Amino acid sequence: MNQEWDETVDILVAGSGIGGLGSAVIAAANGADVLVVEKAATLGGTTAKSAAYMWIPNNKYLRATGRTDPRDDALRYMAKLSRPRLYNPDHPTLGLPDWEYDGLTAFYDNASDAAEAYESLAGLKFGHAADFPDYYAHLPEDAAPTGRVLFPEESEGGPSGGSILIETLARACERANVPIRTDSRVVELIQDATGAIIGAVVNSAGRTARIRTRRGVICATGGFTQDPELRLRFLDHSYVGGCAARTNTGDLLAIARDVGADLANLNVGMRAPMVLERLKKDPAAVRGSFMIPGDSMIIVNRFGKRVISEKMPYHDFARVFFDWDSQRGTYPNNPLIAIWDEPARRFGGEGFGNPIPPQGEDDYWVIKADSLTDLEKKIAERLETLREYTGPVELDNDFGTTLTETVNRWTQMATDGVDRDFGRGSTPIEQALSAYFGVGDGPNPMMAPLADHGPYYATILGPALIDTAGGPRVDKNCQVVRPDSTPIPGLYAVGNCAATPSGEAYWAGGHTIGFIQCSAYLAARHVTQN
């Protein structure tokens, strides 16, 4: 049989984000001969675009501050948000499907060990966001409302965390003699007569090779954000696209199906609002608008109404795009329009998808006008250029009148310092997310009246994904399982290409990468020790 193979390794890793490079580093440190293939021309996948916050319950930095993060409480917090309708604090699995509960417990039990492994094996240095709150820090189930978030120290918590993380892991791979081949992707898995995975067909820049794997294949290839048809067929809602790596087209779904994997949670993704013109012009570099700064900025729908607290965490914010108006037969909040004034420009900045550009920088996505009346006209014109993302929607005929009423009401509420409609700034996370680019100084630092004269600014936002989170179901070792829950020997799935056990939740900043760094550790440990 050997003559059929072009190459033999212990472990083939597909993907070079935290899931792929993280697995590779751990597996190599455990003595395995590892090869990493990456579909794109560059390393890092979606991780490289992120800030690489990692939400790690019961991490050693939290413990070092004298705080505790008890297991039962942490699991309750996670489970309640993952499956709100099924959650049952008195049930052995808290009301969750067994495999989801197992995934959450494996995460709690190993996430901190995993992070420490990257420190010791890859030389990664963490900073601790000691005071950064969870996204539902105000819920009674949250016994450790701050202190769970780590980030690559060198980034100081800024947007460069992901590229620093990837560089650190790539250097560790180099030290461990783990080759990383770009422009290379797994196109098929190879099974033996028992169904075990014994290798993969890899296409490298057009040439195909059969690579034998003595121990296994770890897939960490990302979700299906960049495949419009898969989004439409499987996700909960209709998204405009997202900030996942452009190569995240869900390749693993068909490959895994062909080897008998059970697919699950194809309906969930991590959401964020996104500046549509940035998506249109630069779909590879665009980021979700993870922080909506500005004390005076308001966000309205095309009927001129505010519909949400502008400071709500992105995963929840983006739900409001999907409110349906049966009587009008339309989604009234899709798209939304952010409107700000001259004073709000001081909150401009790079990174985290800030809709307000830094002063003096390219601002092609910003609509400018001297009056609100003029702004309305220009928004209407700009909307016509975005129909690919919005459908044939137009500003309501009464937009201007309603916007004036909205601004007047906003001014009154901002003067009082209380958002009586949507409670803007009333939770710890709304305050924290807004603070990165600075806050105002009124009675509520999240609120200020919109200036009574121009210039005014606007940009158009649509519902986007960070990435999807469904795919082959995995067990607590990240082994892909069949419909009967038996593992497919030799096959692992890590990260956004796998079915998440976190359901509909987005627990905190670092929800995604915190979980994936642990999955990578679990998969690498299992494949090298079994």
Added chain:
Amino acid sequence: MNQEWDETVDILVAGSGIGGLGSAVIAAANGADVLVVEKAATLGGTTAKSAAYMWIPNNKYLRATGRTDPRDDALRYMAKLSRPRLYNPDHPTLGLPDWEYDGLTAFYDNASDAAEAYESLAGLKFGHAADFPDYYAHLPEDAAPTGRVLFPEESEGGPSGGSILIETLARACERANVPIRTDSRVVELIQDATGAIIGAVVNSAGRTARIRTRRGVICATGGFTQDPELRLRFLDHSYVGGCAARTNTGDLLAIARDVGADLANLNVGMRAPMVLERLKKDPAAVRGSFMIPGDSMIIVNRFGKRVISEKMPYHDFARVFFDWDSQRGTYPNNPLIAIWDEPARRFGGEGFGNPIPPQGEDDYWVIKADSLTDLEKKIAERLETLREYTGPVELDNDFGTTLTETVNRWTQMATDGVDRDFGRGSTPIEQALSAYFGVGDGPNPMMAPLADHGPYYATILGPALIDTAGGPRVDKNCQVVRPDSTPIPGLYAVGNCAATPSGEAYWAGGHTIGFIQCSAYLAARHVTQN
């Protein structure tokens, strides 16, 4: 090879709803030797529970009244509601994926012929709901806002339509010598070396038989409403269950996957609110609450607030259960509570899931009290018994106070005849759906003040499904296709077991069965003529 087979037929039909029996009648009339197998002990599947309204664009009864239903307008109406964000009236497929557009055109082009086929071949007699409006009759895209709905004449438009339809089709099968075997289900499809379907393994009351099919297998086995795990993994939201036949556990998903079918639109279902205690006590007989009668009945969430027009069509009404409150970390509108007064009891009745029982009948799901204060206490107690469906939710501490404010505001608006919050009764369909059990006589017949004294009544509603609408993707002949869009010869899927081309839409009363009766006709025609 023949000795491997236990039996040979031209066509095996799985399922005995309108999709199965409809296909069988047409195929038999075209000269085929047909066998129908039904998983349940009784005939009719979900169809038998329905009123069998059929939405049939450009039907002959509509035309006979002198009205027109032009193809381009009808397709625009369907497409806009199926894929609101993608809809583009200037695009060759109106912005839809090709296969969805093809499915809609096949429906428009054949739906009326199909209905006429059941008239001539099965002796079905139709009544015409000449004045019943589409669910978005008020949209400019609706060029035939009334007149598209037919129903079995004998039912007079009442809830018995489905059972009459099934009896009519079953008699036609008998006349055509088409056997119908209950307690019998397809457990596997059999392929030849080319992948074509040449038979099926059928389990009949525990005994397995291999049935050879000379022409094909038509699957009309319903959706996956009754499988909680599949609902969780694939649907857009978390439903409590639904009124589909209890045997609708999505059996075809795994069977079709195993023969290489492409799966699509697993995220969509047809929604309705449902009385939770009826679901709990009698999950086989329960229906969605398709009509919410009563001029004085209001529906509030557990914070005591109205959140929707109570008269909104069920598919859209049920979306409101899924509004998420990030700041509270909960679904505030799930469940909802319908509250009515003594005068509203005159709107009680059987059928269409009316939450108000007929007077003198069993009313175990109704909470009764002499005052609103007492009602609150009893609702709180009853909620505790429904946690299997609601999760651990409780009435808000301020429920009573807020409810009083809500009732006061409602009284004022009802006196004025205008629902300034949710536009209750402002569309043709809201008026029509409410009218079946009678309407009031104030300035707005959909609105009346809640009586200022008890007794008061309440019941608890949750988000349910009529059925799901995803599964193997099909072409315009209802042939199941592979990922590359080539058909799998000999395999057809019809109805809720197949991927619907109608996306997120529910165009009108009869949306589901109107479409399925046409699919059954198309599948039967193709399998007998090719």
